[in-house]
């Protein structure tokens with residue numbers, strides 16, 4: 006029988022069965038149902054190549070609207086194709102160019118130092134909450150929005166991401182999104198009235214679509230939030246750092262301030278590969294197609310299983326072990342490692358924030374490795390999306 010995975014995702018989270026086999030016997034694809042509709046679930050390098058083939062796949066309406074509107078917002082880049090998508094993507098790539106990434110890193114270091122000065126040198130009891138605030142303050146300053154209501158806004162941005170996992174959290178996320186879109190729209194209007202500048206809020210406020218028209222305020226607000234919200238979400242990876250360091254105590258010195266940058270980077274990559282965050286991604290077939298004996302009709306969903314791809318036994322040795330050494334001197338190829346999507350960042354939907362996340366994780370790994378008490382939970386609940394360590 007074809008499994009309905011919507012319900013499984015809600016109740017079993019990352020343990021949703023299809024394609025999670027640990028052996029190399031894993032099938033190339035599985036037929037599933039999403040909200041009652043047939044879909045094809047693919048994984049691994051080959052599956053990712055199919056998923057990111059823009060000739061074959063479209064993103065329009067791929068993520069069910071109730072989910073997309075809550076997590077990303079109405080009119081978001083995630084559902085665009087072709088030249089509309091490329092124009093919108095340019096906003097993000099401009100804000101997250103090399104200088105933008107350096108600025109993200111500087112703001113995170115500053116915000117982290119402020120927290121240490123305030124609360125002292127120890128891993129906070131509630132590391133996830135503390136990191137979301139540190140990263141939220143940093144992201145809002147980076148975007149050019151200053152410190153106004155920064156903590157409350159950071160909590161709302163986290164509530165939006167938390168909305169993925171359960172009906173109660175979803176409702177809280179919708180309310181938080183309404184509040185966030187209101188202040189983001191105000192920020193866009195103020196930037197349109199005010200001074201020019203290179204801060205991301207100004208970049209978004211002055212951006213035009215592929216017809217040369219300014220983005221509607223509501224859409225610009227959604228894109229401004231697309232630049233800020235995911236920076237707060239790096240707290241999910243950051244919260245795994247103490248757990249990862251306890252799994253591999255032999256790496257503590259290598260990644261602390263006396264260690265080396267390459268080890269720190271490898272450790273961050275392995276955190277993004279090993280610990281789950283985004284479970285799967287969605288596209289729709291542009292035309293009827295056939296793949297490994299499965300027929301996919303035009304308009305049907307094709308899903309890329311992110312976690313199964315990052316743990317593909319055909320690609321990764323001991324995929325379920327935390328082994329940062331696998332990334333020493335090795336940068337992952339575009340379709341084998343997809344915690345933030347795969348393929349080409351300019352032409353496809355790969356995450357434009359990936360270089361910033363690599364830098365932020367570098368800072369968090371180094372700082373958390375240096376703190377004297379590396380306490381914190383030793384496990385996480387794999388049935389909860391998004392995952393984070395729990396006591």
Ligand code: HEM
Pocket residue numbers: 082083084094097101231232233235236238239240241242282283286343344345346347353354355356357358359361362
């Ligand atoms: C926790 C860290 C992050 C994770 C796990 C993550 C993951 C992802 C994933 C899986 C996608 C979708 C790829 C696809 O649809 O093919 C994506 C897209 C995107 N991400 Fe991230 N991301 C993170 C951080 C960031 C940051 C820091 C930013 C910006 C500052 C950002 C901005 C975006 C945007 C704008 C898109 C849409 C790209 C498009 O549709 O072309 N993300 N991200």
